[in-house]
Amino acid sequence: SVSVKQPLPNLLLSNSLRLAVIGLVKSMADELAPDGIRVNAVCPGWTRTERVEELLQDRAARSGTTPEEEAAKITAAIPLGRMGTPEELARAVAFLASPAASYITGVSLLVDGGMYRGTM
Template sequence: MDLGLTNLRALVTAASRGLGAATARQLSLEGASVAICSRDQAHILATAEALKAEASRPVLGLAGDVSDPRSAEALVEQAAIALGGLDILVTNAGGPPSGPFEALDFAAWEKAFHLNLLSTVSLIRAALPTLRQSRHAAILTITSYSAKQPIPNLVLSNSLRAAVIGLTKTLANELGPSGIRINSIMPGWTRTERVEELMAARARQKGTDVETEIAAQVAAIPLQRMASPEEFAQVAAFLCSPAASYIHGAMIPVDGGAILASL
């Protein structure tokens, strides 16, 4: 199936590794021209080089911090100038720290608010004028299945993902008449470096090891395994593509059945 992504222009944020990098790779393999960003310049340039070599498509690496609104605006501007416009925006950011409610101070809440909610607002605000000029404009927010089913010890993520979903659904109503599609993926457990770090934190807390904690988590997933970043990225590329032209305002779990609720 041709997704129709050839020569479309995409910005994927927070993409030097993990879900963002896998999404950028998939878009690139499908023929899109891609800009990616992360805070660490050497790392993002190395990832861009690797993707460029694999897909033989232009991949632009940009250093920037999406939790800083001025940096987010600059990233969108640089990407749009370099790619000659934008058709696709994937709003990703790093995850907030783990911890129970009483262990997290106000500063931690404020930081997570900037990282996971305000970054999405800044990126979309900055990209909208350019996206309005595209015939295939699509926005994808990356949230978490934790918005539907809270994950123990992750109160910051559980709370802020729900806010991003509220934003996504509201924008579906506001942007739909302009033909700009917006959707969200709520990933379940996907084996990235962040998940390795979260499992290492659990292991330290309980005096176990990472593999024991991964096995315990996997036991609660109906498919009995974590996803690979590629499994996430294939859905992300589809949702951003003209092949998904009537999917709008959808919150799609890619979670191996981890959300146990019926609706």
């Protein structure tokens, strides 16, 4: 999740565990590179999945809005103006697993529509 670069509010445990996974990815990349094994992480932003649909419904029920209004609040913070699709996330994974990424290891690739505004 993009939370490895920008922790999300009210997700203390989740934010911490995701950072631990990135540490594992970096360590494994170092350990396995001599054997030609690449290890990378994909960090999705908001992706329109069934789980996100459930979250939008829950948020809407709590705030007295509609799921689409809740989605609009989220997409307002995404420079590309929309949530990603599972297919877009899958293409990022396929790229990292392909020969086109043969010199990439130890990377955490954000697939977030530009949501993370940091420079590193």
